[in-house]
Amino acid sequence: MSSTGRLIDTAEECFKAAIADPDGDVVLTSPYLSVNVCDQIATAAQSSAMSWTLVTRLDPSAVANGYLSVKGLRRMLDSGVDIQHVERLHAKCFIVGHRAMLGSANLTGAGLGSSSKANRELGVELDQEQAASARAMIASWPARTVGQGDLDQLLERSKELTGTERTQRDRLDAVSALQLAEQLLEDARDPERSLWLKLKYGEPSLEGWRQESRFASPKKSRPGFRPGDLVFICSKKTRDCYAVVEVVSEPVFRPADYIEETDPAFVERWPWVNYTKPRLVPAKLMELKLDELGVHGRGLQNGHVRLQFDQFTAGVRALARLATA
Numbered sequence: 001m002s003s004t005g006r007l008i009d010t011a012e013e014c015f016k017a018a019i020a021d022p023d024g025d026v027v028l029t030s031p032y033l034s035v036n037v038c039d040q041i042a043t044a045a046q047s048s049a050m051s052w053t054l055v056t057r058l059d060p061s062a063v064a065n066g067y068l069s070v071k072g073l074r075r076m077l078d079s080g081v082d083i084q085h086v087e088r089l090h091a092k093c094f095i096v097g098h099r100a101m102l103g104s105a106n107l108t109g110a111g112l113g114s115s116s117k118a119n120r121e122l123g124v125e126l127d128q129e130q131a132a133s134a135r136a137m138i139a140s141w142p143a144r145t146v147g148q149g150d151l152d153q154l155l156e157r158s159k160e161l162t163g164t165e166r167t168q169r170d171r172l173d174a175v176s177a178l179q180l181a182e183q184l185l186e187d188a189r190d191p192e193r194s195l196w197l198k199l200k201y202g203e204p205s206l207e208g209w210r211q212e213s214r215f216a217s218p219k220k221s222r223p224g225f226r227p228g229d230l231v232f233i234c235s236k237k238t239r240d241c242y243a244v245v246e247v248v249s250e251p252v253f254r255p256a257d258y259i260e261e262t263d264p265a266f267v268e269r270w271p272w273v274n275y276t277k278p279r280l281v282p283a284k285l286m287e288l289k290l291d292e293l294g295v296h297g298r299g300l301q302n303g304h305v306r307l308q309f310d311q312f313t314a315g316v317r318a319l320a321r322l323a324t325a
Contacts, residue, residue, distance in 0.1 A: 008123045010113035019044040024097025029055040032106035038072025042079035057089040063158035083146040100131035181320035195312040199236040209243040216270035239290040245276035
C-alpha cells in the first residue's frame with residue numbers, strides 16, 4: 001500500500017507487504033476471517049513493536065457457515081492482537097501506520113485474492129489524511145473487547161445453530177433468533193413448501209403468533225395454503241412484516257371454534273381458515289416494512305400473495321438481524 005488513490009482488484013501482495021513492515025499501529029476491520037489469513041496477521045503481530053487491533057463481529061451464523069474462523073481468532077489473541085466486537089459490522093478497512101486501504105475484501109483467501117477461486121473485489125488506497133479519518137471513525141464505533149471466553153461461547157452458539165427446533169417455544173434472544181432463522185432458511189429450500197405473505201387487519205399482534213394460531217381467507221375460492229408452507233405475517237394497517245409462521249392444516253371452511261369466537265360478518269366474508277404454529281416471532285415489533293420484501297398492494301387483493309425464494313429469505317435475514325441488534 002504505497003500509491004494513494006490507486007485502485008486495487010487483488011489485495012494480497014500489498015496487504016502482506018504492509019503488515020510485514022508496519023510503520024505505525026495497525027487497525028483491521030473485517031466481519032469474515034479465514035484461518036490462514038489470521039495466521040499471517042498473528043505471525044506479523046507477534047514480531048512487531050506496534051499495537052494491533054482487529055475489529056470484527058462475533059456472528060455464530062458466520063462461524064457455522066465457515067466464514068469466520070474461531071481457531072484463527074484464538075491464534076490472533078495469543079499473539080497479542082486486540083480483538084474488538086462491533087455489532088452490524090460490514091466495513092473492510094486495513095490501516096497499517098500511515099497506509100490504508102478501503103474496499104470490499106474480507107480478510108479471507110477469497111477476499112484478498114490468495115485462494116484458487118478468488119472473489120472479484122475492488123479497493124482503493126487512502127492518503128494519510130483519509131487514513132487518519134478512517135482510524136478515528138473506527139475508534140468511535142461502540143465496541144467491546146473479546147477474550148478467549150467469548151470465543152468459547154461463540155463456538156458453542158455456532159454449534160447450536162444446527163440443532164434448531166422447528167417451532168418457536170419461547171421469547172427470542174439473540175442466539176435463538178439466529179437458530180430459528182437458519183432453520184427457516186433451510187426449510188425454505190424444500191420444493192414441497194410454498195412461501196407466502198399474509199395481510200392481517202389491525203395493529204401488529206406479536207403475542208397472538210407466539211402460540212398455535214390461525215388466519216382466515218376470503219370466500220371466493222379455496223386458498224392455496226398447505227401444511228408446511230411458511231408465511232410472513234404483515235399488518236395491513238402499519239405495513240409491518242413482523243412474524244413468520246408455519247401452516248399446520250389444510251384450509252378448513254368455517255370451523256366451529258372460529259365461528260364461536262369470531263364476528264359473524266367477518267366469518268361470512270373470510271370463511272376459510274388455516275391453523276399455524278410459530279416459527280420466528282421477535283420479542284418486540286421490528287421495523288421491517290412490506291416494500292422491503294418487494295411486495296406491493298396490487299398483488300394483495302385476496303389478502304395474501306406468494307413470495308419468491310429470495311424475497312422470503314431476505315425478509316427472514318432482516319427480521320433475525322433486527323431481532324439480534
